[in-house]
C-alpha cells in the first residue's frame with residue numbers, strides 16, 4: 016500500500032487512453048511552424064513557454080493562451096485561428112507517428128487491451144489527421160474529440176466520457192499524454208498518467224511538469240523521454256517480447272545521411288571516444304527530428320560499412336544547445352574523415368540519453384553501449400540490415 020492508499024490491484028490497467036497530438040502524431044512540428052509564422056506576422060516572437068502552454072488545448076483556447084502570454088492585441092483568438100487554420104488543413108497527413116507508437120499500439124491490440132483516443136482536436140480534423148492511416152483508425156475506434164465535450168483539457172470531461180463509454184472506473188484507465196494541460200485533465204478524471212513530453216527545452220521537459228510519483232492511484236506516475244522507453248509490465252500490462260539482447264528493434268530503421276562536420280572536439284580529447292558528428296542541416300528524416308537516445312546500427316563511410324553506437328540528442332552531461340547526431344564507428348581509422356558523406360541505418364534503440372556525475376561514468380557507459388552494439392548487431396534480425404541499399408546507394412546512371 017502506498018501513501019495514497021493504493022493497492023497494486025487498484026492500479027490495474029484495463030484500458031489505455033491516448034492523447035493524439037504530440038503523443039501519437041508528431042503534429043507539433045507542423046503546428047509550431049504555422050504558429051511561429053502567424054505570431055511573427057503580428058510582430059511577436061513565440062517563446063517556448065507560450066508554445067508549451069498552448070499545446071494540448073483546443074485551438075481557440077490555445078490561441079487565447081498564446082495571445083495573452085505574448086500580449087498580441089487587436090486580434091481575437093478567433094481571428095488568429097482563422098489565419099492559421101487554412102495553412103494547416105491540407106498538411107495534417109504529413110505528420111509522422113512518434114517513435115515507439117506503432118510498436119506499442121500493435122502490442123496492446125494483440126493482447127486485446129482496449130484503446131481509446133482523448134483529443135482536443137475537433138472530429139473533422141481528427142478524420143483528416145488519420146486519413147491515410149488505416150492502422151490507427153482501426154486501433155482508435157473509440158475517440159472523444161474536442162467538439163464532443165463541454166469543457167476541453169485541462170478539464171477532465173473527455174477522459175470521464177471515455178471511461179463511461181468503455182464501462183470502466185477511471186482508476187483502471189492508464190493515460191498517455193504529452194502536454195501539461197492533458198496531464199492535468201487526466202489527473203482531474205482520477206486516472207494514472209504516463210507523461211511523454213513532446214516540448215523540451217534543451218532536451219529537458221520544462222518546469223510545467225510535476226515530478227512523477229510511481230505508486231499513486233491518479234496523476235503523473237512516470238515521465239518518459241519517448242515511448243521507446245515504455246515498459247508495459249510496469250503498468251500491469253503484458254511485457255514486450257520483441258526485444259533483442261535488451262534492445263528495441265526499430266521498424267523501419269532510422270536512416271540519416273549527411274556530411275561529417277567538426278563538433279566541439281571533445282569526443283577524442285576528453286573522452287577517448289571519437290564521434291563523427293553529422294551535419295544537422297542534412298537531416299532529412301522527420302523521425303530523426305523527434306527522437307533522442309542511444310542507438311545501434313550500421314554506418315557507411317567511403318564505401319565501407321561499420322558497426323556504430325550512435326547518440327542523438329543534447330548531450331545532457333555537457334548541456335549542448337543544439338541537438339546532435341554523433342555516431343562512434345566501432346573501427347580504428349588511420350585518419351580523420353571530416354567532409355566525407357556518412358550514411359546511418361540505426362536498427363536498435365539501446366537507452367535514453369542520461370546525465371552522469373562524472374566523465375568516467377559517461378565513458379564507462381558509452382563503452383557498455385559499444386559492447387551491446389557489437390553483440391546485438393550479430394543477431395539475424397539486425398545483421399541483415401548491413402546490406403541495406405540505403406548505406407551504399409548505386410551510383411547515379413549517366
Ligand code: ADP
Nearest residue numbers: 277278279280282283289290291344351352353
Ligand atoms: P568532433 O568534436 O569534431 O566531432 P571528435 O573528437 O569527436 O571531434 O572526433 C571525431 C572525428 O574523428 C570524426 O569526425 C572522424 O573524422 C574522426 N574519427 C576517427 N575515428 C573515428 C571513429 N572510430 N568514429 C568516429 N569518428 C572517427
Ligand code: RBF
Nearest residue numbers: 282290324325326330331332343368369381384
Ligand atoms: N552524452 C550524454 O550527455 N549522455 C549520454 O548518455 C551519452 N551517451 C552516449 C552514448 C554513445 C554511444 C555515444 C557515442 C555518445 C554518447 N554521449 C552521451 C555523447 C557524448 O557526450 C559526446 O559524444 C561527446 O560529448 C563528444 O561530443
Ligand code: MG
Nearest residue numbers: 278282290292
Ligand atoms: Mg564528435
